[in-house]
Amino acid sequence: MCHVDVLDLARWQFGITTVYHFLMVPLTIGLAVLVAAMQTAWVRTGHQKYFAMTKFWGKLMMVNFAMGVVTGIVQEFQFGMSWSAYSKFVGDAFGAPLAMEGLVAFFVESTFLGLWIFGWDRLPKKVHLACAWAFSLATIASAYFILAANSWMQHPVGVSLVDGKPQLTSIWALLTNNTALAAIPHTVAGCFAVAGAFLVGIAIWHLTKRKADREVWRASLKVGGWVSMVAFAALAITGDMQGKLMFQQQPMKMAAAEALCHSEQPAGFSIFAYGDVQRPDCENVKSFTLPTLLSFLAHNDFSSEVKGINDLVGEYRAKYGENYPVDPQLGELSGKPIDYVPNLPVTYWGFRLMIGLGALAAAASALALWLTRKGRMPSGRWFRWAALAGIALPFLANSAGWIFTEQGRQPFVVVPNPTGVDGVWMFTAQGVSGLTTGEILTSLITLTTVYGVLAVLEFFLLRRYARAGIAGVLPAGEKTAGQDELAFAY
Template sequence: MDVLELARWQFGITTVYHFLMVPLTIGLSLLVAAMQTAWVRTGNERYYKMTKFWGKLLLINFAMGVVTGIVQEFQFGMAWSAYSRFVGDVFGAPLAMEGLVAFFVESTFLGLWIFGWDKLPKKVHLACAWAFSLATMASAYFILAANSWMQHPVGIVLEDGRPRLTSIWAVLTNNTTLAAFPHTIAGAFAVAATFLVGIGAWHLWKKSDEEGVWRSSLKLGTWVGVVAFAVLAISGDVQGKLMFQQQPMKMAAAEALCHTEEPAAFSIFAIGDVRRPDCENVKSITVPALLSFLANNDFTSEVKGIQDLVPMYQEKYGTNYPVDERLGELSGKPIDYVPALPVTYWGFRLMIGFGAISAGLGLVMLWLTRGGRVPRGKWFPITALAGIATPFLANSFGWIFTEMGRQPFVVVPNPSGVDGVWMFTAQAVSNSAPGEILTSLIALTLTYGALACVEVYLIRKYVRGGVAGVIPAKTDDGALAFAY
């Protein structure tokens, strides 16, 4: 494999792994803050126990997320230095804001929350929980603003062949960011909700102590998950309409829509080889005119297919890569403007499918445990725990579709923006030897694999330990010791 392919594999592996921690941290931090709020307001010990148990799992996940997240920013210099030089004047601003504002606040108040249980007044300690949880959302916003700029460059001028930032406000209020943020946060709540439902249902089946804790956790997770899925559907529709305007090739690739249709049908399931952009021998089960509605809010709109979009892209951005030795074997070769169709087509459907399954499982678990009932069959805990994976998979497939659907661009041209502000992925990679990237790829993959084993071990240990595993012993006077 050449440097470009190795660098893409490295970034893909580390990013997907890191993003397994991110949504759980965001969603669970806000739910833990809500649990603590309920305890402070009511004095009900059940909410205190919920806060302590789920807070312990949150801390484990947060620690792993920090360790794996640091590598992400290092990679911009390690493997993607040409990209960093091109976008640094713009991309650095939201990332700096994330580090200096959001992550600083997040880390500071998390520390106060961890060590302040028996030292801070209840309401001050609760404020620390909310400051930490809201800072995780702010952190997500700044990172999404940076990513959305890559999908839809705004707030810049082109000087000396590089974009220069003219309006940070335009970057932070990019319509792509405003659509991506609620979608991402809803996905985070879906992950945290299913986490609560799965573990709560398992403890109910085991007849663990503190049944009230597990029933309350399951109910909270179920309703949060249902609301999250509704927000995902609405925000996803908004994103689809923006994608139709900003990245028509990604829209076509999501549907493996090879030929322009008016109106365009939505493909539910395809039978055949979707790898070919001519769609020969591919049969689809479709809903008539639905894609037109998803693209432009009516049932009659034309949606351009891959075969018609390729010439448009070639006219605007060229038919061949520049002749440049840094491009390796792609130097002077024809540009393939069609993303990997099996990845975009099936990734889009797996994202939707696993999201719907996670919401459905939550409702099923709520129904099965109604009125104090708990099914005794072994299928019940297996289903509950397996269901935890579904929103994680939905989030992962969603991001894989988002990033791979924009290929061959790493910075996608804005159809109504500044001419020349775009970059091919092949031009973004560092001038490194394949062996160097391969070495870091192997090292990071093995390290992340080891970290995964550590996290699974710790999560499993504290889940099995239940409430008793995170609540310290009572003092001589019978009071609970408020400390980790």
């Protein structure tokens, strides 16, 4: 067995399935809350356009929600399938928020979503609306527990070390981890950025393609555009909070995000870097920077020192060792030198793609609102196709952000807490299961193939129902404004 191959394949498998699943998550969370808000507007005003918006966007949310459940189940299976050594080490702490997420996702979300789907002609209007808010807020609660678990991996708290394993001592400390409290609003804001762009793109397609239901599409466009811009502002604020925590908790990730080879005081923010970033001494990297800005982002002043990769490598070696332990389970890595530097091209450009694509998505929404103000509508197919292409921007920004977050903490799967309990950390190479290359390759190919089929299926269903428009959820002859006896056409 070649352990390096197994480790790389296991990481690829987890990366592919996680990034794919996370394409569904932000759209579900953002759309669920917006649909609940649309239904609230309908219940309060009785206006037909809000009812039609609830039905249409609710149908697309349902398709995405179903795919998210299917792909999400695989995520927790992988902890036992490919990462059993990791699960054995962290299970006492990591399992608690995962169990809470399972209870919220499969009981609260599923129960109230079912009542919402089938309760249109059976529940009082306000009770039915309460179900919409219950399942939409439950999606955020579900994300909270998942992010609390992930944040514990980034910054372990609330545990003591017993017999060489972390043992949970305070679930409250885990759930109120400052890393989690910064990650949660940032992630939720990203969800609304995705949902806003989704509304803008589809609404513009209908406005430029058809003359029917224009009031519905203009209202959807305004909601999506404003939500996108507010979400980006929230992303900037919460991203700044995360950057300051990263400076304290994971300085190597901060240095890798900037391709900062040597410590600087003050440190400039890199706009563009080039050179051979694969060289371990990092000497061939050249950057165009904005002076002192990185110091401000890291520590809220313009004079702080930001440590570079070369200095941090020495510190990490002194604290966590120069070589991997001599252990047959590590295969070819047994006793070999530890590379503490994350993949620089991935972390550097992932960080910039996250920011750049997010800003571009917000700018596109602002432009769409400006071009369609006071009943205007640009002519030409370019506007329609540009709006549809804009849907992808926040999806890509979210994915780039998660790839940066996870790649930046390598070679750790559980990152040491500088102020926490000594020994509560784990190298990624130590967490993989004792599988053969053939076993992990088989599961990688199988899951990737299945996920590819699901991707085609989701795209087909979303495209079909999006193209059908309001007529697809309110067939001709169906009662519309304010009728309790209506049922979803699912």
